[in-house]
Amino acid sequence: MAQRLVARRANATLLPVPCCTRGVNQFIVPAAVSLYHQPRTRSFKSTATSNGVVSNTMQKLGDTLAENFGGAFTKLGSRQFKLDDCPDLTGKVGVVTGGSQGIGFGVAYTLLKHNISKLYIISVNEEVFQGAKTVIADELGQDKADRMFWMKCDLSDWRRVKEVAEIIKRTNDRLDILVNNSGRGIMSAELTSYGVDRHMAVNHMGHVVLTSHLLPLMQKTAEQGSIVRISNQSSNLHEAAPKDTEFASLDEINQDVGPNGQYGRSKLAGILYSRYFNRKVTQNGHPNVLMNATHPGFVSTKQSRQDILEPYPLGGYAMKYGIEPIKKDQFEGAVPTVFCATTIEDSGQYICPPCIPEEGSEMSQDDELADRLMELTRDIIADKTRMDSVDRGCPMDDTFVH
Numbered sequence: 255m256a257q258r259l260v261a262r263r264a265n266a267t268l269l270p271v272p273c274c275t276r277g278v279n280q281f282i283v284p285a286a287v288s289l290y291h292q293p294r295t296r297s298f299k300s301t302a303t304s305n306g307v308v309s310n311t312m313q314k315l316g317d318t319l320a321e322n323f324g325g326a327f328t329k330l331g332s333r334q335f336k337l338d339d340c341p342d343l344t345g346k347v348g349v350v351t352g353g354s355q356g357i358g359f360g361v362a363y364t365l366l367k368h369n370i371s372k373l374y375i376i377s378v379n380e381e382v383f384q385g386a387k388t389v390i391a392d393e394l395g396q397d398k399a400d401r402m403f404w405m406k407c408d409l410s411d412w413r414r415v416k417e418v419a420e421i422i423k424r425t426n427d428r429l430d431i432l433v434n435n436s437g438r439g440i441m442s443a444e445l446t447s448y449g450v451d452r453h454m455a456v457n458h459m460g461h462v463v464l465t466s467h468l469l470p471l472m473q474k475t476a477e478q479g480s481i482v483r484i485s486n487q488s489s490n491l492h493e494a495a496p497k498d499t500e501f502a503s504l505d506e507i508n509q510d511v512g513p514n515g516q517y518g519r520s521k522l523a524g525i526l527y528s529r530y531f532n533r534k535v536t537q538n539g540h541p542n543v544l545m546n547a548t549h550p551g552f553v554s555t556k557q558s559r560q561d562i563l564e565p566y567p568l569g570g571y572a573m574k575y576g577i578e579p580i581k582k583d584q585f586e587g588a589v590p591t592v593f594c595a596t597t598i599e600d601s602g603q604y605i606c607p608p609c610i611p612e613e614g615s616e617m618s619q620d621d622e623l624a625d626r627l628m629e630l631t632r633d634i635i636a637d638k639t640r641m642d643s644v645d646r647g648c649p650m651d652d653t654f655v656h
């Protein structure tokens with residue numbers, strides 16, 4: 255089956271990807287596995303002109319194109335990192351949320367290709383995971399597929415997130431890589447069963463619960479001499495967060511600010527969390543536990559081909575079809591995350607493709623906003639889960655939000 259799926263994806267580079275009526279994993283899971291093996295040129299040369307003069311403006315333009323678009327555009331960046339530059343990961347243990355399709359699958363595939371010993375995939379849809387595992391077995395061998403462990407978990411269910419983290423902690427003596435990648439895309443506003451905006455609940459808060467509970471294991475791993483890396487999947491669309499965002503109250507984040515605003519606000523949270531973590535953890539006694547945020551570029555995935563049609567049934571076609579030819583494939587989109595999960599030595603950075611540190615919006619650099627975000631995050635999670643915490647354990651009762 256995997257062979258057939260891979261072959262279909264090869265066509266997807268030339269034709270618009272068909273709508274999802276055939277089932278999600280039929281066109282998403284194997285995406286670009288074939289592309290990965292296509293001889294697309296990935297050797298990069300200096301962008302300097304013959305007389306050695308490259309204007310800042312031209313270089314900025316080159317970086318912007320390389321950061322956002324795929325194929326030939328990736329050659330224009332002022333810094334380079336390729337998936338093949340990922341170091342050998344023998345002996346290491348990792349977790350990737352949303353690692354069975356889209357960009358997360360590109361990340362998982364690369365970590366396995368580079369010999370990670372054990373890789374947990376946290377996601378919702380088992381069929382999609384099984385499809386991903388089949389592709390890994392097919393492409394990288396059964397031994398690599400056997401290193402994958404699936405944990406079913408909706409990141410908006412914070413008690414389940416805690417449960418999953420506890421299982422990982424109980425059954426492993428180390429954790430080297432955590433990729434917080436799962437996400438709700440540009441979609442309409444919705445509340446979770448806790449009564450919290452779903453974008454914030456999944457994209458930010460669920461990952462905070464996961465990270466906070468896994469942190470003791472990651473700190474232990476770092477104390478034993480390794481560098482531990484956490485990567486949060488953000489987006490340039492963090493700039494679409496409402497300009498009056500204060501993260502002051504639940505009412506504020508439950509306001510419907512439109513699909514782009516909802517999404518942008520949750521992606522702003524991912525960068526602020528990284529900067530906060532850098533101050534509170536990395537710079538505060540744990541120099542070898544790093545957290546950075548990434549922008550993957552415009553990437554051809556279910557989010558940009560299918561989910562976008564939910565809020566924009568007509569306009570979404572521009573995203574689905576119009577820019578499809580210049581979108582990154584899921585492996586190109588995985589590059590900054592692989593860099594942050596395996597190679598970076600800084601913390602609190604916002605990394606754009608392939609490995610370019612960018613400032614991000616002014617709001618994304620505001621430490622006071624980050625402090626308010628994290629205080630609100632803790633308060634909301636504790637408050638919403640307190641009712642049955644005696645029986646089931648409030649995810650925040652026995653941990654620090656870092």
Ligand SMILES: NC(=O)c1ccc[n+]([C@@H]2O[C@H](COP(=O)([O-])OP(=O)(O)OC[C@H]3O[C@@H](n4cnc5c(N)ncnc54)[C@H](OP(=O)(O)O)[C@@H]3O)[C@@H](O)[C@H]2O)c1
Pocket residue numbers: 282351352353354355356357358376377378379380382383407408409410435436437438439456487488489490549550551552553554555556557558
């Ligand atoms: N595509 C782009 O152009 C783009 C640009 C900027 C940022 N991003 C970000 O990149 C990340 C990956 O997105 P993608 O484009 O690769 O989209 P995708 O192919 O739709 O993948 C999304 C992944 O997130 C998982 N997920 C969604 N909701 C979840 C939940 N409630 N709990 C747990 N897992 C959940 C999905 O799980 P299942 O497999 O079980 O469905 C899936 O594996 C997201 O954070 C997205 O916002 C994407």
